Amino acid sequence: MALEKFMKIKETLLGVDIGYDSVKIVALRKGNGFHQLRSSNIIAIPPKSLQQKSADLDKIAEAINTARKTARPRISEKLAVSGLPESKVFTKIIQVPQMTDEELKTAVPNEAARHIPLSLDEIYLDWQKLGENSKNSFDVLVVAAPKFLVENYLVLFKKVNLELIAIETKGIAASRSIIKKGEENTIIILDIGAEATGISIFDLGSIKFSYTIPHGGNTLTKSIAAALKMTNEEAEKLK
Structure with a gap:
């Protein structure tokens, strides 16, 4: 459900x-x-x-x-x-030819394997058909986690x-x-964590791009501490 x-x-x-x-x-x-x-x-x-x-x-x-x-x-x-x-999950929009949902069960894992740096035996894979990309193909959201x-x-x-x-x-x-619901503008969501920042771009309510930057709140804390010559604890409070 x-x-x-x-x-x-x-x-x-x-x-x-x-x-x-x-x-x-x-x-x-x-x-x-x-x-x-x-x-x-x-x-x-x-x-x-x-x-x-x-x-x-x-x-x-x-x-x-x-x-x-x-x-x-x-x-x-x-x-x-x-x-x-x-930072631990692989999110990708892939394009596949027009086919039935039953055919997708084989086609999506095969196509996803080309984009994910882990073997299919090491991941759980899920996907969702987003819509037509052209007359001959459509977009599929693929999410893989170790x-x-x-x-x-x-x-x-x-x-x-x-x-x-x-x-x-x-x-x-x-x-x-x-x-x-029904949002027509392109939306960017930044999830700034302690060690990494997740960037997700949505258009017409569907995710179009996802990327993780290996810098987050801790990077900012260390930069403040170095610039102002204070401890990380003091910089964290100042931040």
Whole structure:
């Protein structure tokens, strides 16, 4: 079931964002026809905790549980959604000839393999047909994520007794909150994290380009510290 449809029928949802060095959670409750913020919290975790094959899932699970317990009001929602870090996910628009949906199941992985620097055995692959590119072809949005990363998420959410109903890239997730339905302008979304910045370009409501720059908030903090001859902690507060 598409996340948009799921949100229409569910009264409560929990959003869990596992970033470079923190866990952020928000609890949403439906009211007046749309979801409203009920509670939120943020807890620090060791850098790159979930982005490694040897991730310490117990520490991250402890952080999520602490965030839920110490939030005010306390967070009890069980249905959760989360986003994969753009720096670890491959997002690409590919063109394929006109064909049936059944033929796409073979054609898309074969074409995607030419653009993704990992073997198909190492990734989970998903795609969505966007529309006609010309009379003879159409655009397909392809998203690929390393299996170890997705499996880390699945194991982690089981550890904290949350039902993970949806997981997608942060850029696409952000677009749902920012871009209005029927938007005709081209929109650029910048997701500035601690270690990387995700750039996503949307046109007519569909993603057209995605790229990650290996510089984020920490780069700015270090630059401020060097320029003003202060510690990183002082620069972080100034920033």
